[in-house]
Amino acid sequence: xxxxxxxxxxxxxxxxxxxxxxxxxxxxxxxxxxxxxxxxxxxxxxxxxxxxxxxxxxxxxxxxxxxxxxxxxxxxxxxxxxxxxxxxxxxxxxxxxxxxxxxxxxxxxxxxxxxxxxxxxxxxxxxxxxxxxxxxxxxxxxxxxxxx
Numbered sequence: 001x002x003x004x005x006x007x008x009x010x011x012x013x014x015x016x017x018x019x020x021x022x023x024x025x026x027x028x029x030x031x032x033x034x035x036x037x038x039x040x041x042x043x044x045x046x047x048x049x050x051x052x053x054x055x056x057x058x059x060x061x062x063x064x065x066x067x068x069x070x071x072x073x074x075x076x077x078x079x080x081x082x083x084x085x086x087x088x089x090x091x092x093x094x095x096x097x098x099x100x101x102x103x104x105x106x107x108x109x110x111x112x113x114x115x116x117x118x119x120x121x122x123x124x125x126x127x128x129x130x131x132x133x134x135x136x137x138x139x140x141x142x143x144x145x146x147x148x
């Protein structure tokens with residue numbers, strides 16, 4: 001009766017499949033299992049006669065330790081990398097931006113061209129060419145104040 005023997009690259013193939021699952025499915029779960037499988041394969045490559053029980057222990061321990069150790073780092077990276085989504089609110093991305101007036105603001109109203117759009121600006125009367133900071137957006141109207 002022949003006994004089935006696990007070869008190191010079986011673990012690496014499992015790690016690759018788990019990484020594919022990680023890319024396809026939401027959440028971060030399969031990454032830790034892939035790290036465990038890769039580590040088990042590496043140990044089996046170094047120690048060729050490693051028992052199946054010990055391989056499974058290495059897989060489990062490395063998976064759990066990597067989940068505990070990397071979870072905090074991944075959360076910090078995700079929080080640091082999150083930028084406000086302004087795809088459908090183009091004006092919101094203009095708040096805080098300094099622009100130069102194309103036309104003067106007279107009686108509290110004027111116009112400015114930004115990119116491919118024209119915006120109404122409201123604020124104190126200023127001459128064309130003045131630098132202003134956008135403080136708020138309401139529809140297609142930008143509230144501005146003089147910028148230093």
